[in-house]
Amino acid sequence: MSVTVASLGFPRIGPRRELKLALERYWSGQSDRGELLAAAAALRAGAWARQKALGVDHVPSNDFSFYDHVLDTSAMVGAIPAIYGWTGGPVDLDTYFAMARGAQGEAHAECGHGCTHKAVDVPAAEMTKWFDTNYHYLVPEFSAGQAFALSSTKVVDEFLEAKAQGIHTRPVLLGPVTFLKLGKGHAGGLHRDALLRAILPVYAEVLKRLAAAGADWVQVDEPCLVLDLAAEEHAALRHAYGTLADAAPGIRLMLATYFGGLSGNLETALGLPVAGLHIDLVRAPEQLGPVLAAARPDLVLSLGVVDGRNVWRADLEAILARLEPVARERDIVLAPSCSLLHTPIDLAQETALDADVRSWLAFAVQKLEELATLARALNEGRGSVAEALAASSAAARARRTSPKIHDAAVAARMAGADTGLARRASPFAARRKVQMEKLGLPAFPTTTIGSFPQTEAVRKARAAHGKGAMTDAAYEAFLREETARTVRWQEEIGLDVLVHGEFERNDMVQYFGEQLSGFAFTKHGWVQSYGSRCVRPPILFGDVSRPRPMTVEWWRYAQGLTERPMKGMLTGPVTILNWSFVRDDVPREHACRQIALAIRDEVVDLERAGARVIQIDEAALREGLPLRRSDWRHYLDWAVECFRIASSGVADATQIHTHMCYSEFNDIIAAIGDMDADVISIETARSRMELLGAFAEYRYPAEIGPGVYDIHSPRVPAVDEMAALLEAARARLAPEQIWVNPDCGLKTRKWPETRAALANMVAAAKQARARA
Numbered sequence: 001m002s003v004t005v006a007s008l009g010f011p012r013i014g015p016r017r018e019l020k021l022a023l024e025r026y027w028s029g030q031s032d033r034g035e036l037l038a039a040a041a042a043l044r045a046g047a048w049a050r051q052k053a054l055g056v057d058h059v060p061s062n063d064f065s066f067y068d069h070v071l072d073t074s075a076m077v078g079a080i081p082a083i084y085g086w087t088g089g090p091v092d093l094d095t096y097f098a099m100a101r102g103a104q105g106e107a108h109a110e111c112g113h114g115c116t117h118k119a120v121d122v123p124a125a126e127m128t129k130w131f132d133t134n135y136h137y138l139v140p141e142f143s144a145g146q147a148f149a150l151s152s153t154k155v156v157d158e159f160l161e162a163k164a165q166g167i168h169t170r171p172v173l174l175g176p177v178t179f180l181k182l183g184k185g186h187a188g189g190l191h192r193d194a195l196l197r198a199i200l201p202v203y204a205e206v207l208k209r210l211a212a213a214g215a216d217w218v219q220v221d222e223p224c225l226v227l228d229l230a231a232e233e234h235a236a237l238r239h240a241y242g243t244l245a246d247a248a249p250g251i252r253l254m255l256a257t258y259f260g261g262l263s264g265n266l267e268t269a270l271g272l273p274v275a276g277l278h279i280d281l282v283r284a285p286e287q288l289g290p291v292l293a294a295a296r297p298d299l300v301l302s303l304g305v306v307d308g309r310n311v312w313r314a315d316l317e318a319i320l321a322r323l324e325p326v327a328r329e330r331d332i333v334l335a336p337s338c339s340l341l342h343t344p345i346d347l348a349q350e351t352a353l354d355a356d357v358r359s360w361l362a363f364a365v366q367k368l369e370e371l372a373t374l375a376r377a378l379n380e381g382r383g384s385v386a387e388a389l390a391a392s393s394a395a396a397r398a399r400r401t402s403p404k405i406h407d408a409a410v411a412a413r414m415a416g417a418d419t420g421l422a423r424r425a426s427p428f429a430a431r432r433k434v435q436m437e438k439l440g441l442p443a444f445p446t447t448t449i450g451s452f453p454q455t456e457a458v459r460k461a462r463a464a465h466g467k468g469a470m471t472d473a474a475y476e477a478f479l480r481e482e483t484a485r486t487v488r489w490q491e492e493i494g495l496d497v498l499v500h501g502e503f504e505r506n507d508m509v510q511y512f513g514e515q516l517s518g519f520a521f522t523k524h525g526w527v528q529s530y531g532s533r534c535v536r537p538p539i540l541f542g543d544v545s546r547p548r549p550m551t552v553e554w555w556r557y558a559q560g561l562t563e564r565p566m567k568g569m570l571t572g573p574v575t576i577l578n579w580s581f582v583r584d585d586v587p588r589e590h591a592c593r594q595i596a597l598a599i600r601d602e603v604v605d606l607e608r609a610g611a612r613v614i615q616i617d618e619a620a621l622r623e624g625l626p627l628r629r630s631d632w633r634h635y636l637d638w639a640v641e642c643f644r645i646a647s648s649g650v651a652d653a654t655q656i657h658t659h660m661c662y663s664e665f666n667d668i669i670a671a672i673g674d675m676d677a678d679v680i681s682i683e684t685a686r687s688r689m690e691l692l693g694a695f696a697e698y699r700y701p702a703e704i705g706p707g708v709y710d711i712h713s714p715r716v717p718a719v720d721e722m723a724a725l726l727e728a729a730r731a732r733l734a735p736e737q738i739w740v741n742p743d744c745g746l747k748t749r750k751w752p753e754t755r756a757a758l759a760n761m762v763a764a765a766k767q768a769r770a771r772a
């Protein structure tokens with residue numbers, strides 16, 4: 001039987017973020033369309049040649065994108081909202097980028113309510129997270145009576161482009177059912193049946209054109225198959241694939257599922273008239289048995305055995321032991337669990353990483369090498385790759401026992417941790433009384449979320465210091481001066497609870513990861529977050545501990561400048577976990593508990609240094625929710641427990657704040673309540689306080705700072721506008737519950753609008769007090 005190797009998608013940003021650079025040059029007018037297209041073509045050619053050379057039999061095409069593959073699909077089917085002024089024909093680059101980023105018009109001096117920002121003529125389409133990844137896609141938008149027509153031949157063009165380079169690719173399409181499921185409609189609701197009927201002819205046309213161009217296999221991604229699906233969605237899948245199978249008899253469809261198991265959708269998936277099925281055996285190894293038992297003998301199975309969502313080297317002998325019996329029975333394709341879009345490109349670039357840690361890792365290139373090794377072992381016997389297998393096993397063994405990973409002190413502390421650690425001494429009502437006495441704050445107290453503008457000067461100083469061009473002492477002095485100025489200014493405008501401004505922090509997770517043991521950082525391990533934006537997630541590889549206090553000195557300095565309470569500012573354990581690559585040798589909750597204990601120590605040290613108010617940000621708590629509802633309870637239980645471990649080491653009089661910058665709480669309000677923070681600040685300005693309904697209904701007992709202005713825009717809200725929002729909040733909450741603050745941190749803003757907006761905010765709070 002034969003074993004081949006497939007790649008479901010390769011990172012598109014380029015080994016040195018070439019795509020980011022090319023896009024940003026083009027957007028800023030420093031390059032023209034020709035240069036952008038040439039850069040993109042070079043990246044594609046490089047990725048194809050590289051994958052081919054690594055031994056990949058099914059090299060993907062159309063996995064490249066100028067911005068996002070979901071947006072590419074909207075362009076392919078001509079789902080372009082009317083506001084973009086597109087009138088049919090091929091979707092041009094300007095329209096495409098207008099949907100991705102909005103199109104800016106002329107500067108407006110005034111736009112009705114005294115704002116001074118540049119008016120955006122056309123806003124970008126809405127962006128949201130791709131399943132449970134940190135990749136963001138542009139949400140497809142369908143109008144009433146939406147019609148579809150083939151409006152981009154990108155998928156065919158790229159197939160031909162590769163063909164001209166001598167590489168026969170397997171084009172990738174986002175499947176119609178997942179595409180429609182991700183979309184949103186306008187008033188009147190979405191008629192998904194009608195949309196599906198309308199969109200299938202476009203997909204059919206694409207498949208016909210691909211067949212004419214010489215394609216044989218086409219990968220169709222339907223990750224919706226790992227979600228809980230309604231009966232009509234099962235029917236939609238049957239209808240869609242029944243139609244597509246007939247459309248282009250020369251094309252063999254590889255239906256790709258990933259990010260989880262098929263579970264209840266297994267029967268539907270196996271009943272579809274497709275030539276191949278890809279399953280994720282990293283997230284859901286248990287589905288191999290049921291799939292093998294029920295799959296048609298001629299169905300080509302693609303087995304996702306190497307983790308496409310994480311950075312760990314695979315244990316090849318362990319994988320082989322599972323695959324050998326399967327490969328004796330049928331032809332199989334070996335693949336990463338999902339597209340490699342979510343991993344960094346090449347470990348070879350990480351020359352500065354600790355050698356042991358490095359020996360445990362595999363990025364996109366190394367993962368494809370692993371697959372080629374596995375395929376050879378299965379086709380020609382283990383002896384043909386004995387050395388590679390031995391190296392893999394040795395690395396796995398070393399990782400299991402390395403003292404860099406396993407810290408006896410952390411293990412002992414974890415073993416001794418009991419539930420008492422996750423409980424404050426007294427319930428909120430009792431804490432509130434002592435906190436009020438100690439803090440003596442006015443009604444409607446004002447504060448901010450933590451960061452102040454990271455100006456050009458701040459970024460320059462950080463870069464210079466990083467490069468060694470600025471001494472520690474000079475950098476330190478610079479940061480102190482920024483901090484002092486910010487503290488003084490907050491006092492002047494009359495804020496009640498101050499912050500130091502976070503000027504010393506590069507990033508809210510990295511800053512802590514760099515000071516904790518158990519984390520490693522890459523130089524080039526970039527992963528696309530959206531468009532040209534890339535992130536370099538920390539790699540959590542071992543037991544976590546805190547060698548020394550992380551924020552106490554900065555806090556002490558800032559508090560020394562003022563009598564008013566200075567907030568201690570920390571990132572919470574769940575957020576640190578969710579924004580990192582996490583070790584796969586222990587359960588996520590286990591790693592999170594270790595981080596929680598480390599943050600707890602910091603909280604206790606801040607209190608000991610005199611902090612009366614400590615904020616623990618959990619910006620990423622909600623996004624960690626598992627894809628299937630049935631898994632939510634378990635996640636929320638441990639996530640909440642970790643927050644409580646981090647926050648419960650202090651006396652009743654110490655006020656614990658948390659912050660979450662999003663506005664959907666209906667699903668998780670009980671968990672938010674269980675976190676038992678004294679104050680929570682949330683995003684509300686854009687939803688006009690509507691989301692407070694969830695808090696009111698739940699009878700949330702503690703204090704809430706519903707953001708009164710949207711920090712995502714430079715617009716300065718007027719006093720009346722914020723006062724009206726506070727009125728709206730009072731309609732839903734008791735006045736003594738309400739804090740006054742912006743939606744989130746101010747690091748992306750500039751000083752002039754920040755000053756004006758916060759001064760107005762303080763004035764709005766004073767109005768609210770006068771009315772109390």
Ligand code: GLN
Pocket residue numbers: 449450451502508569617619659660661744745746747
């Ligand atoms: N304290 C952080 C800040 O103000 C919080 C950022 C966030 O929640 N995303 O920047």
Ligand code: ZN
Pocket residue numbers: 449619659660661743744745
């Ligand atoms: Zn925030």
